[in-house]
Amino acid sequence: MSCITNELIQKYIDGETNLEERVFVKDHLTNCESCESKLIAHRKRAIDIKNALNSLTENTIGIPPMILPLQVNKRRLVLKRRLIYALSAACVLLFCIIIFPTNRDLKQNEISMLQSFDEDYDANLPISQQKMIINVVDPTGKVTEFYVE
Incomplete structure (x- = not known):
């Protein structure tokens, strides 16, 4: 009986084997102690690599606060614009009345x-x-x- 390759052992650990390969690996591991020790060594190495990678990263994850865009009421914006336009027109009219007074005296020849x-x-x-x-x-x-x- 031929022993399991390292690639097949890694696929078995990662869960990437199909049904036939899984059955073959399980049957072989019950009969072959050297392949079983290879499997244990591969699993230990995978766990050590995961732990090493996890130690490089911080355990705390900073989640930024959720900022929702302000819901704009279009009708309110239209009303605000109309109010601004009306106030602007009133200011211009008042300015014209102050600058150009209309209470001029009639001249002698005006009727x-x-x-x-x-x-x-x-x-x-x-x-x-x-x-x-x-x-x-x-x-x-x-x-x-x-x-x-």
């Missing part, structure tokens, strides 16, 4: 005209055929009304 339509406004007629009231305010504050038909 203000206000026009409005009579109550009997007909939407089917062109604007040139509508009855209008034109109010003219001169610089002294006198109001003159004109009726245009």
Whole structure:
């Protein structure tokens, strides 16, 4: 009977043998003491190698903290943007009102005209055929009304 090779013993230790090889190795080990001592030596060497490798590594494993991304509520972002845009527009408008005041005095030759339509406004007629009231305010504050038909 031929003895087991070192490769087959290593495959048997690692659990890489198929069913036929496993049966052959078990039967042979019951009859051959030298192969059984080889198997014990290989197992001891494998255990020594694993222990040597384990001693090189640290036993503590640092697990970094799990950082979950913030769930962004899209509707809330849209509302925030709208609020920012509205506040920006209000600031620009306020800035323009402060820089360019509108309460300028009327010059002597300026006349203000206000026009409005009579109550009997007909939407089917062109604007040139509508009855209008034109109010003219001169610089002294006198109001003159004109009726245009």
